[in-house]
Amino acid sequence: MALDPSHTQTPHLGLFVSGLCKSYGPVQVLADASFEVRPGEVVALLGENGAGKSTVSNIIAGSTKPDAGSITWRGKPYSPASPAAAIDAGVGMIHQELKLLPDLSVAENVYVGRLPMRGGRIDRAAMNARASAQLKRLGLDVSPDRKVRTLRIAAQQQVEIAKALTLNAELLIFDEPTAALGSEETELLFQQIRKLKAEGMSFIYISHRLDEIAEIADRVVVMRDGRIVARHERADIPVRTVVEQMVGRSVERMFPPLSEPGSETLLEVENLSSPERSFQNVSFSVRTGEILGIAGLIGAGRTELVRAIAGADPISSGSVRVAGKP
Known part of the structure; x- marks a missing residue:
């Protein structure tokens, strides 16, 4: 599906994805994917497992190379050779699978690979203070010296998010960021997203929690079988409509009747x-x-x-x- 020109508004100022394709052997996982992310907005990327969302995200984040297609970022051709190159260009990604180092401290994980230095040594006081400030913004009150392995999964997810927020990225890709978060932690995350949006940061937001989309997204892109099958200029779409577009058929029942459990x-x-x-x-x-x-x-x-x-x-x-x- 080629990008409809009616959906293109100043793509040179943000991210412009055109005709991305990717295959692994005989299996095509991405076919002619085209969409844009404008400055200061959240675009929800929706689809079932295997729809191609992660492949698109990994290409944008520099961890996968496309077979065809192109990307423009901030008015220039963009083809990151690695996640580090993407980060240097102002694009970061928070993966659904946690990528923390369990035996390092919270602060060390937040600033891993870019530890603040002073006089040739790690400036731990500055590192801990900055990490603590980011964590408190997300509502996580833990010591920056604490080892990550001692944290619960929800707290570890917040450390991942704090790490991304310190990258000074202009585009962040969130892959299921609230999967391990409760309602309070989710609302704190949304507050930060809204604040960063107001500062001009853009987001690609992937989630299976469809009730979140209307609350946090500006626009919606729906994928199925590696292709973009729908675009919505508003996020307050009926969940039933989105689900039918994701699965490609009418959904008579959101949840089919369950059989009675056995007696054993x-x-x-x-x-x-x-x-x-x-x-x-x-x-x-x-x-x-x-x-x-x-x-x-x-x-x-x-x-x-x-x-x-x-x-x-x-x-x-x-x-x-x-x-x-x-």
Whole structure:
């Protein structure tokens, strides 16, 4: 799908993607992708898994080379040979998979590769102060000296975001930035995005949380099977419309009816407790063919509970039985 000229407004001032294609062997994962990101706006890039969103993002961020097509960034041809080259050009990306160094401190992770120096040595006081300021902007009050491995997943995600915000980038690509965040952390992130938008920064925002899109995006681009299938100049589109464009068919039911679970108990958790007291005396059972939801705020112990059940973390008391066996 070629870029409709009606969607092109001063592309030389922002990002202009034209006809990007990418194949891996016989599999074409991206075909003639064209869109633009104007200065000071958030463009939501939506699609199912495998639609091509990550491929487009990785090309823009310098970690993948396209087979065909071109990109213009700030009025000049743009073809980064590496993520470092993209960062130098003012383009950064926050990946869904955390790319932190667990045995380094929070501040060291925020400034890794560009540690502030003074007199030939790392200026740790300045580094810690700057990192702490960024984290507090996101609502994360942790010591910059703390090792990343001791943080919960949601806090680690905020460290990744703080790292990106210190890059002084003019375009940031967010790949599922709120996947591990609760509503409060998400709203703090949105506040920062709005503030940076007002300063002229642009964003490509990828999310499966479609309810977020109307709140944070200005425009929407929908992908399916490696192609751009729809563009919307407004973000307040009915979720049903977006889902139908993503899957390519009418959606009679957003959620199909579920079959009744079986009568056999498959998983039994009884009085399970954590040594760190992140959860205490938790008991529940799951039947065959059943979906059990575990809900709670960030820090409630949900992740720690399922890690303990899966054997990734120790337990201090209680038991787990699968099909009646410990």
